[in-house]
Amino acid sequence: MDERKELMLYLHVPFCVRKCNYCDFLSFACTEETRSRYVDALCRELRERGREYSGRIVPSIFFGGGTPSLLSPAQLSKIMDCIRETFSVRADAEITMECNPGTVANLSQEQETEKLRGFRAAGINRLSIGLQSANDEELKLLGRIHDYQAFLKTYAIAREVGFTNVNVDLMNALPGQTLDTWKATLERVLALKPMPEHLSVYSLIMEEGTQFAAWESQGKFEGKLQIPSEELDREMYAYTGTRLREAGFSQYEISNYAREGYACQHNVGYWIRKDYLGIGLGSASLIDGVRYSNGTSLEEYLKDPLAGSEEEILTRSDQIEEFAFLGLRMNCGIRRADFETSFGEAWDGYWSEIIRKNVADGLLEEDAEGIRLTDRGRDLGNYVFSQFLFD
Amino acid sequence: MSQIDQSKIRNFCIVAHIDHGKSTLADRIIEQTGLLTSREMQAQVLDNMELERERGITIKAQAVRTVYKAKDGEEYIFNLIDTPGHVDFNYEVSRSLAACDGAILVVDAAQGIEAQTLANVYLALDHDLDVFPVINKIDLPSAEPQRVIEEIEDVIGIEAQDAPLISAKNGINIDQVLEAIVQKIPAPKGSPTAPLKALIFDCVYDSYKGVIVFCRIMEGTVKKGTEILMMATGAKEEVVEVGYFGAGQFIPCDELSAGMVGYITASIKNVKDTAVGDTVTDAKNPCKEPLPGYKKVLSMVYCGIYPADGAKYPDLRDALEKLQLNDASLFYEPETSIALGFGFRCGFLGLLHLEIIQERLEREYNLDLVTTAPGVVYKVHKTNGEVIELTNPSNLPDPSEIDYMEEPIVNAEIMVTSEFIGSIMTLCQERRGRYLGTEYIEANRALLKYELPLNEIIYDFFDALKSRSRGYASFDYDIKGYEQSKLVKLDILINKEEVDALSFIVHADSAYERGRKMCEKLKDEIPRHLFEIPIQAAIGGKVIARETVKAMRKDVLAKCYGGDITRKKKLLEKQKEGKKRMRQVGNVEIPQKAFMSVLKLDDRD
Numbered sequence: 003m004d005e006r007k008e009l010m011l012y013l014h015v016p017f018c019v020r021k022c023n024y025c026d027f028l029s030f031a032c033t034e035e036t037r038s039r040y041v042d043a044l045c046r047e048l049r050e051r052g053r054e055y056s057g058r059i060v061p062s063i064f065f066g067g068g069t070p071s072l073l074s075p076a077q078l079s080k081i082m083d084c085i086r087e088t089f090s091v092r093a094d095a096e097i098t099m100e101c102n103p104g105t106v107a108n109l110s111q112e113q114e115t116e117k118l119r120g121f122r123a124a125g126i127n128r129l130s131i132g133l134q135s136a137n138d139e140e141l142k143l144l145g146r147i148h149d150y151q152a153f154l155k156t157y158a159i160a161r162e163v164g165f166t167n168v169n170v171d172l173m174n175a176l177p178g179q180t181l182d183t184w185k186a187t188l189e190r191v192l193a194l195k196p197m198p199e200h201l202s203v204y205s206l207i208m209e210e211g212t213q214f215a216a217w218e219s220q221g222k223f224e225g226k227l228q229i230p231s232e233e234l235d236r237e238m239y240a241y242t243g244t245r246l247r248e249a250g251f252s253q254y255e256i257s258n259y260a261r262e263g264y265a266c267q268h269n270v271g272y273w274i275r276k277d278y279l280g281i282g283l284g285s286a287s288l289i290d291g292v293r294y295s296n297g298t299s300l301e302e303y304l305k306d307p308l309a310g311s312e313e314e315i316l317t318r319s320d321q322i323e324e325f326a327f328l329g330l331r332m333n334c335g336i337r338r339a340d341f342e343t344s345f346g347e348a349w350d351g352y353w354s355e356i357i358r359k360n361v362a363d364g365l366l367e368e369d370a371e372g373i374r375l376t377d378r379g380r381d382l383g384n385y386v387f388s389q390f391l392f393d
Numbered sequence: 394m395s396q397i398d399q400s401k402i403r404n405f406c407i408v409a410h411i412d413h414g415k416s417t418l419a420d421r422i423i424e425q426t427g428l429l430t431s432r433e434m435q436a437q438v439l440d441n442m443e444l445e446r447e448r449g450i451t452i453k454a455q456a457v458r459t460v461y462k463a464k465d466g467e468e469y470i471f472n473l474i475d476t477p478g479h480v481d482f483n484y485e486v487s488r489s490l491a492a493c494d495g496a497i498l499v500v501d502a503a504q505g506i507e508a509q510t511l512a513n514v515y516l517a518l519d520h521d522l523d524v525f526p527v528i529n530k531i532d533l534p535s536a537e538p539q540r541v542i543e544e545i546e547d548v549i550g551i552e553a554q555d556a557p558l559i560s561a562k563n564g565i566n567i568d569q570v571l572e573a574i575v576q577k578i579p580a581p582k583g584s585p586t587a588p589l590k591a592l593i594f595d596c597v598y599d600s601y602k603g604v605i606v607f608c609r610i611m612e613g614t615v616k617k618g619t620e621i622l623m624m625a626t627g628a629k630e631e632v633v634e635v636g637y638f639g640a641g642q643f644i645p646c647d648e649l650s651a652g653m654v655g656y657i658t659a660s661i662k663n664v665k666d667t668a669v670g671d672t673v674t675d676a677k678n679p680c681k682e683p684l685p686g687y688k689k690v691l692s693m694v695y696c697g698i699y700p701a702d703g704a705k706y707p708d709l710r711d712a713l714e715k716l717q718l719n720d721a722s723l724f725y726e727p728e729t730s731i732a733l734g735f736g737f738r739c740g741f742l743g744l745l746h747l748e749i750i751q752e753r754l755e756r757e758y759n760l761d762l763v764t765t766a767p768g769v770v771y772k773v774h775k776t777n778g779e780v781i782e783l784t785n786p787s788n789l790p791d792p793s794e795i796d797y798m799e800e801p802i803v804n805a806e807i808m809v810t811s812e813f814i815g816s817i818m819t820l821c822q823e824r825r826g827r828y829l830g831t832e833y834i835e836a837n838r839a840l841l842k843y844e845l846p847l848n849e850i851i852y853d854f855f856d857a858l859k860s861r862s863r864g865y866a867s868f869d870y871d872i873k874g875y876e877q878s879k880l881v882k883l884d885i886l887i888n889k890e891e892v893d894a895l896s897f898i899v900h901a902d903s904a905y906e907r908g909r910k911m912c913e914k915l916k917d918e919i920p921r922h923l924f925e926i927p928i929q930a931a932i933g934g935k936v937i938a939r940e941t942v943k944a945m946r947k948d949v950l951a952k953c954y955g956g957d958i959t960r961k962k963k964l965l966e967k968q969k970e971g972k973k974r975m976r977q978v979g980n981v982e983i984p985q986k987a988f989m990s991v992l993k994l995d996d997r998d
Contacts, residue, residue, distance in 0.1 A: 012955055064953075183735050204951035232946040239947075257951045286956035293959065314415060314959075324958065327965060363923055383949035384924070388969040391962075 007060035009270045009289070011085065013044060015070040016300070019105060024173075026209035027299055028284040029068040039304050040283075041077045045084040047281050047307035052088030055279060055289070060089045060098040062268035065126075066186030071101035075120020082125045096267045098128040098169075103156040104147030119163040128266070129160050130169040130202075136190035137183050140176050145213065148189070157194060161237065167264060169200035173233040175256070176206050178227040184238050186243075192249050192376075199264035201244050204257050205235055237379055243377075255332045256380055272327045273342075276322075291316050293352075318345070319392050320351065321342035327387035335374025356389050369383075395582050397470065398651045400580045404472045406489055406607065409499035410867060410989045414529040417561035418499055418570070419457075419475060426459035426471060430573075430615035432586050455595065456607060456654055458637045462577045471574060471637075472654035474594065482742060483871065484596070484690055485722070487516060488670045491686055492594040492609035492654065495523040495578030497570065498545075502528045505544050506834060508808040508867035509704035514549055525577045527570055528555040532563055548834050578952070581652030588614035589621070589675040591649075591657075593685050596667045598718030603633070604661035605643065608673055609654050611684060615673070616648035618912040620657060624683040628666035629676050640825040643839045645701055653948055664718045688723045692740025692749055693801070693872065694767045694851050695784040697728060697894060698754070699736030701761035701974060701985055706735045712758035713737060715749060723750060728785060732894040733763055733988070738785055741767075744851045758856035763976065763985040765894045772799040772875055789882045799875040801847040804829075811837045813862040820861055824849035825900060844873060848898070883908050885915065886929040886936075890979040894988055905937050912940040920986040921945035945956050 007213045016038060032040075063085065065078075073081075078099075078211055099121060109117065118129075129151065135141050138149045150155075160168055174184050193199065208215050208229075223229050229363060230238070243253055243302055251259040255273065258266065271278060280287045280296065287294040297303060297310020316324070322345060329336035339346045341349045355372055360366040365379035365386050396597055409415040456474045470897075476489040478960075490496065496517040500510060517524050526545050528538045538558050545553040557569035588610040597605050608887040615621065620633045636645035637655040649655040659665060671692070672683035700709045717723045725739030739742075747767055754760050773781040773789065774796045783789060805826070809817050814831070821828070821843045829842035850870070858866045880905050887893035895915075901905050908930030915928045919942050925943040953961045975982035 014956075084728070110748070117820065185701065223540065236946050256949060267952060272958070273954075278955055279953060286959065288955075288958075295959070299867065323962070365923075381947050381949060382945060384965060385923075385948045385967060387947070388965040388972070391965055391969050 005056060006059045006090070008057050008061050008276060009191075009276040010058055010268055010276055011063045011064040011089070012082065012268075012278055012282075012285055012287075013065050013070075014068065014278040014280065014285040015040075015065060015073060016068040016283045017072050018067070018069045018102075019072070019147050020145065023143070023208060023213035025207070027068065030300075032272070032300075033202050036300075037072065041073070041080060043304050043307045044081055048081070048084050048088055050308055051279060051281065056088060058089060058277075060085070060091045060095055061090070061276075062271060063098070064268045065099040066111075067100055067126060068353070069102045069105050070099050071105045071117075071121070075117060075124055078121055078126070081131070081176045083113045089163075090297075094386075096128055096167075097126050097269060098130055098315075099126045100130045100132065101156070102132045102146075102148065103153040105229055111155075111159075112190040118156075118159050118165070122163050122165060127165070128167040128169070129165045130171060131156060131160070133191070134171060134173045135176065138270070140179060140183065140187075143177065146287070150390050160233050161196065167200070169202060169266065170198045171193075174202060174203060174205050175230045176237045177223040177229050179230060179238075181234065181237055181241065182278050185241065188242065188245055191302070192245075197249070200260045200266060201251060202258050205239065207333065239381070240377075253333055256364065257384060270332070273332050275324060275328060288316075291321060321345075326353070328389035330373070330375055330387060330390075332385065334373060335370035335372050339371075342374075353390065359387055360389070397650075399465060399582070402470045402572050402581055403495070403578045403654050404474065404493045404581055404652070405474050405495045405497060405574060406497055406517075406522075407497045407579050408476065408490075408513035408524075410501070410509040410513070412503075413499050413501040413504070413507070413510070414561045417528065418474075418527070418559075418567075419473060421561050421567045422471070422473060423457055423459055424570065424572060425564075426461040426553065427538050431713065435488070456638045459656065460906045461571055461575070464572060465948065469575055469732045469770075471882060472872065474654065482722075482746070483516075484688060484742075485669060485685065485955045487520070488518040488592070488594045489770060490517055490522060490970070491670075493520075493522055494524070494581050497574070498524050498526045498551075498562075499529050500526060500541055500545060500550075500935070501536045502531045502541055503533050505541045505704060505838075506538075506548055506640065506808075508806050508840070511691040511806070511808075512869040512871075513551070514551075517564075524550065524551055524646030524800055525573055526553045526842075527573075528556050528558045528861070529559045529561050530555075532560040532565065533838070544835065550570075557771050583612045583868045585614050585650035585652075586613075587612040587651070588678045588680040589615055589619070590680040590684060591615065591673040593623075593667055593669055593673060595669060596664060596719075596721075598664055598715075599658075599967055602658040602660075604664050604667050606657045606659075606661070606667050606673065607638075607654075608649075608657060610649050610651050612651050612680065613675065614648050614650040615657060615675070620676040621657065621673050622678075622679060623666060623668070623671050624665050624674055625671040625687050626664075626668055628661065630661055632657055634658045652922045664721050668721060690742070692742065692770070693722045693847065694741045694743055694769060694783075696740060696741075696747060696767040697730060697733065697736055697741050697765035697785065697896075698725075698751070699730065699733040699763040699765075701763055703734045705760060708758065709737065709754070709760055709762075710759060712754050713739070714995075715758075716753060720750075722746070727869075730765075730787070730894045732892045732976055732983070733765070741926055761974070761985075763988050764895075765879070765899070765988050766897050767851055768898060769801050771880065774798065783898075786882055786898050787893045789898070797877050798880045800878045800880060802844050802876045803847050803870040804873045805843045805845045805850070807841045807843065807866055807869075808834070808924075809839060809841060809862055809866040811839060812837060813866060814841065816861045817858065817866055819840060820854075820857055821845065823855060845870070846876075846878065847872070847901070881932050883911070884931045886927075886931060887915070887919070887983065888926045888979055888981045889929075890980050890981075891931075892983070895984065904932055908932075909938040912938045915987055916942055918939040918984055919981070920983060920984070924980075972979070 008306050016029045017032045133153050134144055142150055208218055246259045250261055253259050254265045277289045283297040283300055285296050291317055293314045295312050302310050357368055361368050364376055366373050367376050394466055405416055407415045455990055461469045461471055461473045474492055476486045498514050513926045524796045528541055531538050542553045555564050557565040591608040591610045615635055617632055621632055622629050624802040634645050635655055635657050636643050637650045652704050670687040674680045700706050713725045722742050725737040729735055730740040742861055764845040771783040773783050775794050775797045807817055824845055826843040831842040834840055858868055862998050878900040880898050880993045881901045883897055883899050883904055884891050913932050919940060925944045929936045975984050
C-alpha cells in the first residue's frame with residue numbers, strides 16, 4: 003500500500019454544443035481554436051500547480067463539464083500525458099469522463115467508435131453518459147441535443163470499445179413528467195444490455211438564470227407542462243429507490259446508485275472530504291483545509307490560468323460543518339471514529355442535542371458507529387444539514 | 394443685530410396639498426433671499442431628514458430665517474416655518490400655523506384644489522392668518538391657471554386674481570412671491586417689554602445642548618439667564634442660549650423679543666418637558682394666561698413592536714427613547730406577548746407616523762422588527778361601569794364582562810372627479826362609511842363627505858382610494874369622536890394554539906370574511922413543517938375559518954460536488970438564517986412578516 007498522501011484530480015471542460023435549458027454550470031459554446039488554446043492552458047495550470055503537489059498520488063481523475071467529450075482523443079491524451087508527467091497516478095485509478103451522446107453521435111459509426119476508443123486508449127476507464135431522459139419529448143424540453151436513439155448508439159459503442167464501468171445520468175421531476183413517463187425511462191435504462199454499473203438520478207432544480215427559470219416565471223410550466231408537486235417528486239424518488247434495489251443497485255448517496263463495487267470513488271471522495279485539485283476554468287480545490295477556486299473568465303484563464311484564483315482557509319468550524327453536511331449525503335452516513343480522527347475529539351459536544359432531536363423526528367438513525375439519514379431524512383436532507391451549521 | 398424693527402419681520406408658512414410644490418417653493422425662497430448661494434443649496438433644504446427626502450414629505454415642522462432686500466429698499470426678515478403636510482400631524486400643523494402671521498397657499502395649476510388644500514387653508518384661516526394664493530407649476534402643459542384662480546375664489550372665497558403665477562421648480566416669478574410676502578403678510582405685534590409669552594411649535598434633541606425648543610415669541614423678551622417656565626408641563630430651567638435658524642444650522646444671538654421666531658436651549662434633558670403647543674414664560678415674571686390651543690397629543694393608532702431577535706430588546710428600548718426625544722407624539726410602553734416575547738406597545742398619530750417610526754428604527758438603529766397589526770383605541774364599557782381604553786386586543790376583557798364597546802369615528806372628506814364617485818362611494822360603504830353629502834366644487838369634481846370608523850381606514854384605505862380613482866382622489870379626515878359599535882375579537886390559532894400577537898378587533902359583520910382571508914394569508918406565509926399545521930380563526934372559542942399547511946415532503950438538493958460545496962453551504966446558511974427570523978409558537982415557526990399580514994387583506998378589487 004502506497005503511504006503517500008492522495009490528491010484527486012478534477013478537470014473542467016466548460017464547452018458545450020449548446021447550453022441546456024436547465025443548466026447553470028459554467029459552460030458555453032466555443033470554436034475549435036479556443037478549445038485547443040484551452041487544452042494548452044489546462045496543461046500549463048497542471049504543471050504549475052503540480053509542482054507543489056508532485057509528491058502526491060492520484061487515486062482518481064474526473065473530467066467534468068460542460069462536455070469533456072467535445073475534446074478530441076488527441077487533446078485528451080495530451081492532458082493525460084501532462085498529468086502523468088506531473089503526478090503519480092495510481093495504477094488502478096478511477097478515471098471518469100462525462101460524455102454527452104450528441105457530441106459523439108453526430109459522427110459516423112466509425113468516427114464515433116474511433117473517438118471513444120481513443121478516449122479509452124488515453125486512459126479513461128469510466129464513462130458517465132448524460133442521458134437525462136429516455137423520452138424524446140422530455141429531452142427536447144430539456145434542450146438536449148440528442149434523442150434516445152443517439153444515446154443507444156453511443157452506449158453500444160462504449161460497451162463495444164471496452165468500457166466496463168458506465169454511469170448514466172437521469173433527471174426526474176421534469177415539467178410535464180408523470181410517474182408513468184418516469185417509470186418508462188427507468189425501465190428503458192434497466193433494459194440496456196449490459197446494464198449500466200452506476201446510475202445518477204437527480205431531481206430537477208430550477209436554478210436562477212437558466213432558461214427554465216425564465217419559462218417558469220413566464221408561466222410556461224402550467225397545465226400540461228406542470229412541474230411535479232413535492233408529493234409527486236417524492237413518489238418518483240421513492241419508486242426509483244425501490245425499483246433500482248430490485249434491479250441489483252444499492253443507493254450510496256442521495257442521488258447515486260451503484261452495482262456492487264461500482265460506487266464512484268471520485269465523488270465519494272468529495273463527500274468524505276478527501277483532498278482534490280481542480281484544474282480548469284472555475285474549478286475548486288480542497289487541499290489541506292484550504293479551498294481554492296479558479297476565476298470564471300475564459301479570456302483571463304487563457305491568458306494566465308493561475309490568475310484570478312482565490313483561496314479560503316477553512317476554519318475548524320467550517321470543516322466540522324462540511325464533515326456533517328457532506329458526509330450525511332451518503333447512505334452510510336458519518337462515523338464517530340472518522341470525526342475523532344479528523345478533529346481529535348468526540349462530536350457529542352457539538353451535536354448530541356441536534357442528533358437527539360432529529361432521531362426523535364425520524365430523520366436520522368444512530369448507532370454506536372455513527373449517524374445516517376433515514377428515508378424520510380433523505381427527503382428532507384437540507385432541513386437536517388442546516389441544523390448542523392454553527393450559529 | 395440688536396434692535397430689530399418688528400415691522401420688518403414676516404412670519405409665515407406655506408400650505409398646500411401634497412405634491413403641489415410646497416417644499417420646492419420653500420427652497421426657492423431661501424435661495425433667492427440670498428442667504429445661501431445656489432451652490433450651497435441642496436435640493437429641499439428644509440427637509441433634512443433622510444427619510445423625509447426619500448418620501449418627499451415633511452415630517453417635522455422646521456423653520457428657517459432669511460433676509461430679503463425688498464423693492465422698497467428695506468431689508469426684511471423672513472421666518473419661514475415649514476409645516477408637516479399629512480393629516481397624521483394635524484396638531485403639529487396647527488401649532489406651526491399659530492406661530493405665523495400669514496400663509497402662502499400653493500395650488501397646482503393643473504390639479505387645482507384638493508382635499509388637503511381645503512383642510513390646510515381652513516386650518517390657516519381658523520388661526521386668523523392672512524392667506525394669499527400662489528399658482529404653481531404654470532409651465533406644465535396641462536396648467537390652467539385661470540381656471541384654478543376661479544376655483545380658489547369660488548371654493549375658498551379668497552382673492553386670487555393677482556396671485557403670482559409661478560414655477561417653483563424652474564424658478565419662474567419667485568420675485569413676485571417675495572414681494573407679496575412683504576406686502577400681504579402682516580408684521581407681528583406684541584410688546585417686547587410685556588411678560589414673556591412664547592409658543593413652542595417644535596423641538597429637537599441635541600446630545601450636547603439638550604432639548605432645543607423652537608418657539609415664536611408673542612410677548613416679551615427672552616435671553617441667556619432668563620429662568621423660563623413651561624406653563625403646561627411645569628418644567629423650569631435657566632436659558633443657556635437663544636438664537637435663530639440659519640439654513641440647516643442654529644445661529645446664536647443675544648435675545649429674542651416679541652415677534653421673533655427662534656430657539657431656546659436650557660439644558661432640558663427630557664423632550665416630554667417641552668410639549669408642542671405649550672407656552673414658555675418667565676418664571677419670575679410670568680404672563681397671566683398661557684396661549685390658547687394647547688392639547689395633549691393623543692395617539693390614534695397603536696401596534697406592538699418587538700425585536701426580531703429577543704436579545705435586542707434593550708437596543709429597541711434605547712432607540713425608542715432616542716426617537717421620543719425628538720418626537721413627543723410617539724408613545725410607548727413595555728408589553729409582553731406569548732408569541733413575541735418582550736416588546737413595546739407603541740402609539741402613533743396615524744399610520745404614516747407608524748411607518749416612519751418603524752422605518753427609522755430599522756434604518757437608523759439597525760433593528761430587525763416584528764410589528765403587529767395596527768389598531769385603534771377602543772373604549773370598552775364593562776358591565777360594572779368601568780371604561781377601559783383598549784390599545785391591545787389581547788387585553789380585551791371576557792365578553793361576559795363587556796356591556797358594549799365604542800370605536801373612534803372620523804369625518805372624512807374625499808375629493809374626486811365625477812367619473813370615480815361611484816367606485817369611491819362603494820369603497821366607503823364597504824368600509825362601513827356613513828354618507829353625509831356631496832358638494833360640487835366644479836361641474837366634474839365633487840367633495841364627498843363621510844363618517845368612517847378609524848379602524849377601517851388605518852390599514853390600506855388610502856391605497857384603495859388611489860387605486861379606485863386612478864390616483865385622482867384626495868383624502869383628508871379629522872377625528873369626530875366615539876360611537877358604539879358591534880365589535881368582536883378575532884383570534885388566530887396556529888396548530889391549536891392561540892397566537893396573541895395575531896388577534897385583532899373587527900366589526901362583527903366582517904369578522905367571517907377577515908378570518909377567512911387571514912387564514913389563507915397565513916397558510917401562504919407559514920412554511921411547511923415536519924407535521925401538518927391547522928390554522929384557524931375563532932371568535933370566543935368558536936372556529937369560523939380553517940386552512941392547513943401541509944407537512945413538508947421535500948427539502949433536499951440532488952447534487953453537491955466539488956466546486957459546488959461553497960455555494961451549497963451558502964444555501965444551507967441562508968436556510969438556517971431564515972429560521973432565525975421566525976418566531977417559535979408552540980412547535981411552529983412563524984415568519985416575522987406573517988404578523989404584519991393582517992394588513993394586506995385588501996385583495997377585494
